Amino acid sequence: MTTSLAFSGHLVIAPVLVPFVAGVLLLMLRDQSLTLQRGLAVLVGLIQIGFALALLIAVADDTLLTYRLGDWPAPWGIVLVADRLAAWMVLITSLLALCAVIYAGGGTDRQGRHFHVLFQMQLFGLAGAFLTGDLFNLFVFFEILLIASYGLALHGGGPARTRAGLHYVVMNLLGSTVFLFAAGLIYSAMGSLNLADLAAKAASLPLDNLGLARAGGLLLLLVFGLKAALLPLHLWLPNAYAGTSAPVAALFAVMTKMGIYAILRTHTLLFGSAAGDLAGLFEPWLMPLALATLVVGMLGALAAETMGRLAAYLVLASVGTLLAAIALGTNGIAAGLYYLPHSTFAAALMFLLSDAIKRRRTASGDSFKPDADMPHYALWGGVFFVAAVAATGLPPLSGFVGKFLILQAAPGHPWVWAILLISALGIVVALARAGSHVFFNSVKPSSATPQLPGQRASLFAPYEFFAIGGLLGLILALTLGAGPAVDFARATALQLADPSVYINAVLGSTR
Numbered sequence: 440m441t442t443s444l445a446f447s448g449h450l451v452i453a454p455v456l457v458p459f460v461a462g463v464l465l466l467m468l469r470d471q472s473l474t475l476q477r478g479l480a481v482l483v484g485l486i487q488i489g490f491a492l493a494l495l496i497a498v499a500d501d502t503l504l505t506y507r508l509g510d511w512p513a514p515w516g517i518v519l520v521a522d523r524l525a526a527w528m529v530l531i532t533s534l535l536a537l538c539a540v541i542y543a544g545g546g547t548d549r550q551g552r553h554f555h556v557l558f559q560m561q562l563f564g565l566a567g568a569f570l571t572g573d574l575f576n577l578f579v580f581f582e583i584l585l586i587a588s589y590g591l592a593l594h595g596g597g598p599a600r601t602r603a604g605l606h607y608v609v610m611n612l613l614g615s616t617v618f619l620f621a622a623g624l625i626y627s628a629m630g631s632l633n634l635a636d637l638a639a640k641a642a643s644l645p646l647d648n649l650g651l652a653r654a655g656g657l658l659l660l661l662v663f664g665l666k667a668a669l670l671p672l673h674l675w676l677p678n679a680y681a682g683t684s685a686p687v688a689a690l691f692a693v694m695t696k697m698g699i700y701a702i703l704r705t706h707t708l709l710f711g712s713a714a715g716d717l718a719g720l721f722e723p724w725l726m727p728l729a730l731a732t733l734v735v736g737m738l739g740a741l742a743a744e745t746m747g748r749l750a751a752y753l754v755l756a757s758v759g760t761l762l763a764a765i766a767l768g769t770n771g772i773a774a775g776l777y778y779l780p781h782s783t784f785a786a787a788l789m790f791l792l793s794d795a796i797k798r799r800r801t802a803s804g805d806s807f808k809p810d811a812d813m814p815h816y817a818l819w820g821g822v823f824f825v826a827a828v829a830a831t832g833l834p835p836l837s838g839f840v841g842k843f844l845i846l847q848a849a850p851g852h853p854w855v856w857a858i859l860l861i862s863a864l865g866i867v868v869a870l871a872r873a874g875s876h877v878f879f880n881s882v883k884p885s886s887a888t889p890q891l892p893g894q895r896a897s898l899f900a901p902y903e904f905f906a907i908g909g910l911l912g913l914i915l916a917l918t919l920g921a922g923p924a925v926d927f928a929r930a931t932a933l934q935l936a937d938p939s940v941y942i943n944a945v946l947g948s949t950r
Contacts, residue, residue: 450497451506451521453490454529454566457483462559469553477544480555484537487562491530498526499927501934503944505572513572513945514633520572520945523931524776528569528700531780532693534913535787536562542791542906543686550595550684557594561587561690568697572945574625574632577701578618581666585611588694591687592679603682610675614665617658624655635945638708638938642715649716656720659705667698667758670732677739680751685794686906688750689787695758696783703765703772707935725766730858733759737862740869746793746805749873753789753830756862757782760845763855770848773932777925778841781917785829785838788910792826795819795903796877807876815898820878822907827870829914832863837917844925 461483465476497504498521506519540558548554564584571577589611593604626632628651629640644652661672668676676695680688702721710720736756743749761782764775797805799813813819832838842859849855899907917924934940 458559458562487533491533495526514636518572538909539686539689545902557590603678607679618662621658628652663701677751681747688790692786729762737865750789773929774844776928781837
């Protein structure tokens with residue numbers, strides 16, 4: 440059902456406008472003090488979380504909110520749509536972004552120009568992509584967030600970062616080109632790019648146009664698989680994520696989830712059970728590629744020689760886990776939607792933690808080589824232990840709940856059970872190995888070894904305390920609130936299973 444309340448209607452566009460206006464304002468303030476820019480960025484992050492929470496509450500009763508730009512009715516005009524899934528993704532992104540921008544205030548934003556402007560523009564693109572109800576505007580918002588991410592990935596420069604960043608740029612430019620081909624084929628076959636209109640037309644598509652629509656749909660899977668780093672389109676991710684700065688890598692933890700979101704949205708809406716001959720277009724591909732991605736993520740984690748690269752492969756493993764959950768159907772989607780924020784926060788936590796450890800191990804950084812004991816190493820080891828428990832999905836944290844729900848949704852899929860459990864064991868071994876090398880394989884410090892200013896005096900810098908502590912707090916909140924969160928995820932999966940709700944909310948009387 441829809442609502443005509445003015446406030447609720449405008450609430451849909453608020454998460455898109457807030458970072459855009461903030462980015463413009465920060466660009467105007469580019470010559471002002473960095474302290475002012477940091478304060479504004481944190482304030483905007485808090486405002487964005489407030490709007491995201493309000494939007495989530497507004498759709499929690501199965502209401503779908505629509506916003507028609509220019510008051511043009513769908514499918515002819517541009518429309519933003521907020522349902523449970525879109526609001527969930529916007530909230531996850533907003534919470535993650537606040538932690539990342541706080542951490543960037545520790546000095547990352549000094550390493551190049553316009554960090555905070557690019558950061559807000561990426562949030563603008565992410566929010567728009569989650570809320571758009573049109574395939575072409577999904578492409579537009581993809582380009583916005585990608586252009587901003589190019590600048591963020593290369594922020595600070597350096598040969599290794601530039602080399603990895605250029606690989607990331609080239610791969611995504613190719614993906615954008617394929618996206619245009621996919622949109623063109625779908626428009627040729629179905630005469631529309633509005634998602635609700637496409638879903639309404641899919642069941643009655645003429646046989647003559649079926650081939651074009653299938654080709655366009657499979658190209659969409661290719662594009663979204665590239666964004667999600669689905670095997671074999673994953674090669675850009677380890678170097679790009681491990682090579683960029685820690686707060687950027689932490690924000691990028693949600694970038695792969697953008698690809699997963701797009702796959703889930705099109706899989707259930709355009710190619711769902713009511714799509715006629717197009718129904719289940721992605722199904723033959725999703726499960727095998729997801730499990731293969733999970734295996735590669737696990738093997739990459741075992742082979743990693745630095746904590747940053749290990750964290751990058753943990754992102755890849757989470758992609759495989761989530762897409763395997765989506766391939767299991769409604770129950771699997773519900774489990775995946777609960778596991779998605781956990782895996783995002785856990786991966787971001789590992790990126791920030793690896794950077795904090797790197798700066799305290801002055802000889803070896805975050806590599807698994809012997810070094811002098813870092814200051815307060817026992818306490819940092821405890822933080823790493825909690826982060827490792829979260830990343831592996833061990834009890835009692837929310838990762839265990841999420842993986843348990845995924846296994847529960849796969850009673851007739853022994854391969855899912857086997858690969859999920861074996862990969863979890865492999866990741867446990869990888870993280871245990873990392874912790875052993877970093878915290879137990881110490882050497883006598885050299886008298887010439889420099890120390891960070893004041894590193895003996897305090898355990899955490901303020902930005903580390905709020906960013907790393909914030910992510911740990913989000914994981915703990917997701918654990919303690921597992922009951923309501925799982926209920927919300929199940930209701931979201933049921934809503935996705937009935938495309939008519941989305942179609943009626945967007946098209947209304949224009950059908």
